[in-house]
Amino acid sequence: MADIIRLEHVRKEYDDGFVALKNINLKIESGKFYSLLGPSGSGKTTILRIIAGFSEPTQGKVLFDGQDITHLDASKRQINTVFQNYALFPHMNVYENVAFGLQLKKKDKKEIKMAVKEALHMVQLDGFAGREISELSGGQQQRVAIARALVNEPKVLLLDESLSALDKRLRKDMQFELREIQKKLGITFIFVTHDQEEALAMSDEIFVLNEGKIQQSGSPVDIYDEPVNDFVARFIGDSNILTGRMIKDYEVEFGNHRFECADAGIKPGEKVEVVLRPEDLDIVDLEKGKLRVQVESQLFLGDHFEIKAKDSDENEWLIHSTNSTEIGKQIGLYFDPEDIHVMRFGESEAEFDKRLEAYEGDEE
Numbered sequence: 078m079a080d081i082i083r084l085e086h087v088r089k090e091y092d093d094g095f096v097a098l099k100n101i102n103l104k105i106e107s108g109k110f111y112s113l114l115g116p117s118g119s120g121k122t123t124i125l126r127i128i129a130g131f132s133e134p135t136q137g138k139v140l141f142d143g144q145d146i147t148h149l150d151a152s153k154r155q156i157n158t159v160f161q162n163y164a165l166f167p168h169m170n171v172y173e174n175v176a177f178g179l180q181l182k183k184k185d186k187k188e189i190k191m192a193v194k195e196a197l198h199m200v201q202l203d204g205f206a207g208r209e210i211s212e213l214s215g216g217q218q219q220r221v222a223i224a225r226a227l228v229n230e231p232k233v234l235l236l237d238e239s240l241s242a243l244d245k246r247l248r249k250d251m252q253f254e255l256r257e258i259q260k261k262l263g264i265t266f267i268f269v270t271h272d273q274e275e276a277l278a279m280s281d282e283i284f285v286l287n288e289g290k291i292q293q294s295g296s297p298v299d300i301y302d303e304p305v306n307d308f309v310a311r312f313i314g315d316s317n318i319l320t321g322r323m324i325k326d327y328e329v330e331f332g333n334h335r336f337e338c339a340d341a342g343i344k345p346g347e348k349v350e351v352v353l354r355p356e357d358l359d360i361v362d363l364e365k366g367k368l369r370v371q372v373e374s375q376l377f378l379g380d381h382f383e384i385k386a387k388d389s390d391e392n393e394w395l396i397h398s399t400n401s402t403e404i405g406k407q408i409g410l411y412f413d414p415e416d417i418h419v420m421r422f423g424e425s426e427a428e429f430d431k432r433l434e435a436y437e438g439d440e441e
């Protein structure tokens with residue numbers, strides 16, 4: 078599929094000398110749902126602003142449908158933004174809010190009416206045109222903000238932390254609704270969030286950012302199952318991360334034991350980090366376990382128990398189990414070879430960049 082947006086070697090240095098983005102390369106395909114995911118200050122909003130045209134990169138290019146739009150005015154881009162606080166006009170009703178942009182463009186009255194009606198229908202707010210903004214719930218306000226962007230018929234919709242103001246329940250509903258709207262319209266959504274669960278639930282593809290760099294890009298399953306470094310492994314989901322050593326292809330050592338694994342291509346003897354997800358660890362009888370640990374605490378979290386345990390080397394283990402256990406008990410842990418995710422240990426920045434470039438090249 079053709080790329081609708083590309084960022085090529087984008088660097089952003091603010092006036093005070095702070096470098097918020099370092100060599101960002103990303104490809105956005107038409108009709109998909111993307112998330113930019115990262116902790117506060119990682120550069121998510123800066124990328125969004127550069128795509129929207131509210132900010133220019135210090136170096137690098139922004140392409141839209143193959144055309145260089147790096148210096149094109151925001152109003153001339155086929156891209157619209159839904160902001161975190163929705164930026165709705167409180168003194169105008171729903172109709173007036175949605176119609177505002179088209180009125181500015183001096184569109185024909187009849188045409189505006191039709192477009193507003195259609196946009197409100199798309200976000201399931203038929204019959205709400207006359208309502209005041211103050212008479213709407215947070216979720217409904219969010220939908221007005223989306224309708225206001227949709228009347229402009231953008232090819233790409235940018236959403237900046239737009240669910241963060243909602244309570245947990247409503248947020249879950251809106252995640253589902255946003256995804257449905259995106260599928261129905263078939264336009265590209267780029268969603269900014271610092272919430273990893275949200276990104277995993279909604280996206281076709283996620284860009285994980287940290288300190289102005291894309292750490293990894295891929296489908297939610299790729300990123301969860303095959304984190305490329307310990308930042309991604311720690312940021313996405315809970316993990317057990319241990320240092321170890323590669324013995325040979327498909328064999329790794331950690332916790333003083335050797336294990337069959339699914340990874341190859343790392344030099345024998347090389348120091349590695351090993352990720353095991355808590356839900357991939359099964360509690361079994363001691364003799365059936367691949368490792369022995371002693372239970373230190375357990376917490377019931379509604380749909381599973383979160384168990385903390387220690388092995389004989391004092392490594393901490395986090396286990397998610399549907400069954401409870403006993404504090405102080407020695408238990409066996411079982412996991413399959415493919416549950417062991419091996420990562421190279423403490424790569425230098427240059428090595429990391431090289432590997433990421435090769436990885437991105439593979440996708441072409």
Ligand SMILES: Nc1ncnc2c1ncn2[C@@H]1O[C@H](COP(=O)(O)OP(=O)(O)OP(=O)(O)O)[C@@H](O)[C@H]1O
Nearest residue numbers: 091093095097116117118119120121122123124271
């Ligand atoms: N105008 C500016 N001048 C200097 N530094 C800035 C400016 N705007 C943003 N920054 C810095 O750039 C970095 C990235 O900011 P950005 O808003 O893109 O992060 P973010 O990932 O969206 O964070 P958050 O989740 O907190 O919104 C931050 O360290 C921020 O302080």
